[in-house]
Amino acid sequence: MELKWQGYAFDPTPVTEIIARINTVQEQMAALHLDALFLTHKPDIYYFSGTAQDCYLYIEKDQDPVLFVKRYLPRAQQETALKNIEPIESIKDIPKLVEHCFKKHPGTCGLAFDVVPVKDFHFYKRLFKNTHFVDGSSVIEACRQIKSSWEIQQMKKAALVSKQTFGFMEDNIKPEISEMEFCGMFEAYSRTLGHSGKLLNRHYRSEVFPFHLMSGENGGLPGALDSPLCGTGTSNAYPYGAGPRRIQENEPILIDFGTVLNGYHSDESRMFVIGKLPNKAEDASKASIEILYTLLDKMRPGIPMDEIFETAVNVAKKLCLEDQFLGLPNLKSKFIGHGIGLELVENPILAKGRKTLLEPGMVFAIEPKFIFKNEFAAGIESVIHVTENGSEFLSYTENKIFFC
Structure with missing residues (x-):
């Protein structure tokens, strides 16, 4: 050729x-x-x-x-x-x-x-x-599902756009701005960096959108989205993600942002607060970070995918947060991460009961998240690459709570 x-x-x-x-x-x-x-x-x-x-x-x-x-x-x-x-x-x-x-x-x-x-x-x-x-x-x-070194470089470029956009969020989030308005602001900024705007997904019933912001009690609202978290959305016809609620000081704010650059996606979530985070929300946010790093250490070639899922559940149980982990007790998600690449969500899925073994070159968005009904959401999401001997972050955004 x-x-x-x-x-x-x-x-x-x-x-x-x-x-x-x-x-x-x-x-x-x-x-x-x-x-x-x-x-x-x-x-x-x-x-x-x-x-x-x-x-x-x-x-x-x-x-x-x-x-x-x-x-x-x-x-x-x-x-x-x-x-x-x-x-x-x-x-x-x-x-x-x-x-x-x-x-x-x-x-x-x-x-x-x-x-x-x-x-x-x-x-x-x-x-x-x-x-x-x-x-x-x-x-x-x-x-x-097996990414080449060239593809990994493309995903790192998308991760850099995501990191810069989270930096923009940190500098520009403010009280009384609506969830949707703020999402529009940081999406517009990301477009100046090359974000394509349109995210792709493998399944026809799954909704994909670049941003997913849940502030205060909106984070504690369950709904139709196949995820631990949902938000209000903009209407009954589009009941997912950010809505008209105005962001307030001293409340938990979870922002999930999907990036696509040159066809390749990144998918990250971080916790924000304007002022002081309530102790309960801060503890849950730190717990999600602990689970993320535990899975980073666990993920290596030859490990069954369901073992990664069970490890996450066991850490949440050890931290006495099992009831809130991955959704409400009767609405729990059965996955802890999803494949990502040319589509935001693609196979394989790190799911309960899945015996497929991890292989070098697989890339996953790992998302340990908690929902406290009618109170708030807490969590994190970062992209992890399975290497020859272990795993590494492809995400550049620091795994932390953003105190603004």
Whole structure:
């Protein structure tokens, strides 16, 4: 593969990255007896091609992939390291082009069943009449969950934007400003640093937004969000995160901020207070930091994921905070962290009962959090990278309570 890069505005994904990813996914395909993989989900296409233009990626198990571009061809040609690029007027052109390029249609083809709508699935079946489509999600996941050194550097760049934004929060938070107004302020600041604004998520029922601020008793309000914490949100139609409540002095304030830069995400939460933090909230905040560092020490290759979850629960129990940890007693979250990369929440999940072993290159947002019903929320979230011998923070924001 030869890169056709000539002075474009953004840095491309290195050609060596794309080649390595294609080789890895083809090995996975061969192991599962997949003849081909048809990618329609933008983050997956970007991961394996380097472009997120309006296109589709077709990968055979033993031949170079083909990128089918609907629009915009010149940008796709500049951005991708792939050499086989075919312009199309419609997705309906793809079957005949596959037959032209590979002399046949695949017998078995993988689709990302976790994100492909049922309507689209039936449409693809009509396009490839003699092809048996199967779930290719595990093949994609096996590649994407192990981050390369280049990807780690991208995530560190996103972490730097997050650190700078938390510094802006510390300097600009003030009493009587509404939760939503303050979120708008620090999101606008982060955009000046390159934050893309739009966060991506793997599951269609999960809401993603760059900020999640809960002040005072709003932090103690449970709700629909699949998280220990919820907040009021802006309406009954959007009942998550920041709302119209005005921030006050001497109350716990939890701010959760998601960053995306060059496609890669960071996800961090920190506690703030304007003035003095009540003792109960300060103790819970310090407990979350203790759990975070305990998990940092625990996370290393070969450790089962459910062991990380149980370790967190046991520390909360030791600190006599088990009832408030990870949600109210009848609404507890069953995970302590989630994979993160090209999507804010992606596999694998550090969940109760999950026996999958940690591997070098996995990256997780770890979020030990507490909810005190109708009182406040407390917690922290930082990004941790599993290395060859242990783990390390990818987050640059100091793991502390921000006293303002």
